[in-house]
Amino acid sequence: xxASMKDIKLRIKSVQGTMQITKxxxxxxxxKLRRARQRVEHSRPYFETLYRTLCDMAAAEPRLDSPYxxxxxxxxxxxxxxxxxxxxxxxxxxxVFRCTAADAAGKQVCVLPIGRRAVxxxxxxxxxxxxxxxxxxxxxxxSDCFEISRMLCGLFAAGEIxxxxxxxxxxxSMLSQTPEVLPVLPFPQPEPGTKNAHSMVVYEPDGRTVxxxxxxxxxxxxxxxxxxxxxxxxxxxxRTAMDSASKNASDMIEHLSLNYNRARQAAITQEITEIVAGxxxxxx
Numbered sequence: 001x002x003a004s005m006k007d008i009k010l011r012i013k014s015v016q017g018t019m020q021i022t023k024x025x026x027x028x029x030x031x032k033l034r035r036a037r038q039r040v041e042h043s044r045p046y047f048e049t050l051y052r053t054l055c056d057m058a059a060a061e062p063r064l065d066s067p068y069x070x071x072x073x074x075x076x077x078x079x080x081x082x083x084x085x086x087x088x089x090x091x092x093x094x095x096v097f098r099c100t101a102a103d104a105a106g107k108q109v110c111v112l113p114i115g116r117r118a119v120x121x122x123x124x125x126x127x128x129x130x131x132x133x134x135x136x137x138x139x140x141x142x143s144d145c146f147e148i149s150r151m152l153c154g155l156f157a158a159g160e161i162x163x164x165x166x167x168x169x170x171x172x173s174m175l176s177q178t179p180e181v182l183p184v185l186p187f188p189q190p191e192p193g194t195k196n197a198h199s200m201v202v203y204e205p206d207g208r209t210v211x212x213x214x215x216x217x218x219x220x221x222x223x224x225x226x227x228x229x230x231x232x233x234x235x236x237x238x239r240t241a242m243d244s245a246s247k248n249a250s251d252m253i254e255h256l257s258l259n260y261n262r263a264r265q266a267a268i269t270q271e272i273t274e275i276v277a278g279x280x281x282x283x284x
Contacts, residue, residue, distance in 0.1 A: 075162030
């Protein structure tokens with residue numbers, strides 16, 4: 001077998017092995033995606049209810065004196081950046097980091113990275129990191145989100161950071177995932193003159209105490225919702241990337257097989273020609 005044919009055959013086996021891996025990763029991502037999408041659908045009502053409750057409370061008491069409503073003109077902006085734990089997901093991680101860089105341009109920032117890729121990225125850039133204990137995005141639970149919320153609320157109430165923004169990837173569809181920046185603190189105050197349908201509600205012991213108690217719940221819900229959206233987006237992006245890689249591998253195998261058959265046919269033709277030439281020389 002000529003060296004070129006041997007090389008082509010080894011190349012075909014190598015691409016076939018790669019295609020088996022990409023197919024397996026595509027199937028794994030597809031199987032996990034359905035459950036992740038259910039988590040997204042179940043988390044949204046909790047966040048929306050908390051958000052409406054806080055808006056009603058802020059509108060009911062226009063002079064509400066809470067540290068979570070204070071807008072500061074100076075200080076660090078803390079970004080909670082949700083990225084993936086692994087690569088092989090197309091532009092998923094790169095798009096999140098690009099969105100963060102565009103929003104943070106010209107600001108004094110610190111980050112709380114969620115996901116191993118986020119930790120590695122900001123360590124490489126030298127960006128101040130609040131904590132690295134939430135590096136595994138795929139392993140975070142609801143209790144971890146509440147721990148993140150308590151940590152950030154403590155820093156904000158103490159005046160160590162001026163605002164908190166969450167960067168995550170919103171799941172639109174199987175083929176579309178959009179990175180977004182969501183400002184969460186300070187909590188947006190209602191516009192002057194906003195009417196509140198629940199203005200007659202009485203909060204015990206008082207509005208500020210209840211508002212300050214609900215804010216950490218709200219932030220934990222937002223972080224959990226962003227995490228669910230990002231995990232779904234990562235799985236969808238990985239499924240799409242692996243499907244594309246499998247198709248490319250299939251096309252490459254077809255092309256290599258054609259080259260192999262041509263080389264094999266050329267080798268057979270050359271061998272027949274040599275036999276015929278040898279027979280003719282012997283008959284002379």
